[in-house]
Amino acid sequence: MPDTILKVENLNVKFGREEVIKNLSFEVKRGEFLIVLGPNGAGKTTLFKAILGLISSSGEIIWQGAKIPKISYLPERLSQDKFKNLAITVKEFFRFRESSDEKIFSILKAVGLEPDEILNKNPGDLSSGQFQRMLIAWSLISEPEILFFDEPVTGIDIGGEETIYFLLEKFWKEKNLTILLVTHDLNIVYKYATNVLCLSKKEICCFGPAKEILTPKVLEKIYGTEIKFYEHKHA
Amino acid sequence: MLSLISAIFIGGVAGYLGSLMITKRMGLVGGPLGHLALPGVALALVFNFNVFYGALLTIVLGGILIWLLEVKTKAPMEALTGLVFASGVSLGFLILPFSDEHQLEEALIGDISKISFFDTILAIILCALIFLIIRKIYSKLVLAEISEDLAKTERIDVKKYNFIYLACIAVIVALTVKLVGGLLPVALIVIPALTARNLSKNSFQYSFGSLIFGAVSAILGIFLFKLSGYPAGLLIILVGALIFVASMSLRK
Numbered sequence: 141m142p143d144t145i146l147k148v149e150n151l152n153v154k155f156g157r158e159e160v161i162k163n164l165s166f167e168v169k170r171g172e173f174l175i176v177l178g179p180n181g182a183g184k185t186t187l188f189k190a191i192l193g194l195i196s197s198s199g200e201i202i203w204q205g206a207k208i209p210k211i212s213y214l215p216e217r218l219s220q221d222k223f224k225n226l227a228i229t230v231k232e233f234f235r236f237r238e239s240s241d242e243k244i245f246s247i248l249k250a251v252g253l254e255p256d257e258i259l260n261k262n263p264g265d266l267s268s269g270q271f272q273r274m275l276i277a278w279s280l281i282s283e284p285e286i287l288f289f290d291e292p293v294t295g296i297d298i299g300g301e302e303t304i305y306f307l308l309e310k311f312w313k314e315k316n317l318t319i320l321l322v323t324h325d326l327n328i329v330y331k332y333a334t335n336v337l338c339l340s341k342k343e344i345c346c347f348g349p350a351k352e353i354l355t356p357k358v359l360e361k362i363y364g365t366e367i368k369f370y371e372h373k374h375a
Numbered sequence: 376m377l378s379l380i381s382a383i384f385i386g387g388v389a390g391y392l393g394s395l396m397i398t399k400r401m402g403l404v405g406g407p408l409g410h411l412a413l414p415g416v417a418l419a420l421v422f423n424f425n426v427f428y429g430a431l432l433t434i435v436l437g438g439i440l441i442w443l444l445e446v447k448t449k450a451p452m453e454a455l456t457g458l459v460f461a462s463g464v465s466l467g468f469l470i471l472p473f474s475d476e477h478q479l480e481e482a483l484i485g486d487i488s489k490i491s492f493f494d495t496i497l498a499i500i501l502c503a504l505i506f507l508i509i510r511k512i513y514s515k516l517v518l519a520e521i522s523e524d525l526a527k528t529e530r531i532d533v534k535k536y537n538f539i540y541l542a543c544i545a546v547i548v549a550l551t552v553k554l555v556g557g558l559l560p561v562a563l564i565v566i567p568a569l570t571a572r573n574l575s576k577n578s579f580q581y582s583f584g585s586l587i588f589g590a591v592s593a594i595l596g597i598f599l600f601k602l603s604g605y606p607a608g609l610l611i612i613l614v615g616a617l618i619f620v621a622s623m624s625l626r627k
Contacts, residue, residue: 218525260577
């Protein structure tokens with residue numbers, strides 16, 4: 141039985157008077173691939189930010205173990221345009237976290253990028269697929285134990301999306317990572333998640349393995365309308 | 376000689392800090408801050424003390440006043456800045472005796488020609504200090520500009536570094552007032568960085584390019600001042616603008 145890495149108890153987040161997260165409790169085990177699911181405005185991003193201490197919240201966030209694990213976070217909408225306005229290269233962007241050229245080279249290769257081709261380019265000038273791969277490499281270079289990814293594939297075409305998730309799964313297995321991922325893509329949930337946490341505006345939360353808890357009824361509750369989802373079964 | 380040395384240091388470091396200000400889209404801040412210096416400069420000229428102290432005093436006071444007004448009224452910061460700096464400029468002109476044309480000119484467009492030995496040393500020390508501080512926090516602030524959340528999860532205290540950065544801006548603007556007066560500090564901040572931006576491929580070239588273009592404009596400006604006798608500050612700015620125009624044709 142893997143040990144618990146993170147415990148959230150009675151988490152509450154308020155923006156002004158509005159309660160965005162109410163009495164949320166759950167646990168994350170080491171090595172889990174937890175997907176946080178829910179419609180826009182359900183508080184998915186807020187949940188990540190509260191856990192990471194980026195916004196104020198009440199309740200308890202307990203990191204188990206001797207010390208806080210090494211965390212990597214990829215926020216939502218980290219846009220390429222931001223980079224276009226800066227005089228910065230891919231190499232300099234990686235220098236924020238890692239000084240060894242060798243490590244930068246090998247992590248870029250691991251995500252399928254050609255270091256010589258992109259290191260001296262501005263991240264804003266990469267293709268969107270290259271850019272997302274670069275971000276994944278960036279988040280992995282500090283050798284984190286736990287990854288927080290907030291909608292990592294926004295704005296990529298479908299082929300690109302699959303590669304990103306494929307890469308995430310690969311590193312998850314290879315490096316025994318714990319991954320927390322925000323998405324509203326149900327396909328991904330069935331394919332990769334070991335556990336699902338659903339948030340909804342109506343404050344209903346469900347928590348557990350996707351195939352057990354994501355019944356059509358629950359989905360309807362989360363998204364408010366009737367959703368039909370057919371899991372693709374491959375022989 | 377003293378004027379040349381202080382101009383190089385002030386021009387170079389203003390350019391270097393300016394490269395970060397443009398990255399953070401705060402290039403124009405140098406404008407109102409310079410104007411805020413005017414009442415202080417006027418006081419310094421009338422009571423005969425170093426314009427740097429006068430400028431720094433009213434820049435910091437003005438900054439605090441804008442911040443307080445924003446907290447109290449919740450009005451947009453830029454509008455309040457307009458209110459405070461226009462009042463500052465008006466006050467400056469009331470303090471300055473209009474009969475003394477030279478003082479008026481010095482307050483508006485600066486006069487580095489008679490800088491004292493002590494003031495030169497002060498400028499060198501402050502510039503060196505600001506350069507070292509900014510070099511240390513430069514990349515942290517760039518990362519915070521890319522994403523504040525990202526910087527925070529890297530355990531970067533964004534608030535603290537922003538405060539240090541703003542304090543450095545206040546000091547460098549006060550220093551540039553000696554060189555280019557209360558009207559024009561923005562030029563020393565934005566022009567070198569714009570030039571460097573045209574010619575650089577990465578952050579290193581951009582930031583140090585800004586430093587070099589700031590210093591080179593200062594050298595050429597002071598040289599032309601010795602030849603022509605026109606105000607040094609104006610010449611430094613115009614030289615800088617010409618280098619910028621030339622850099623456009625070499626844009627990468």
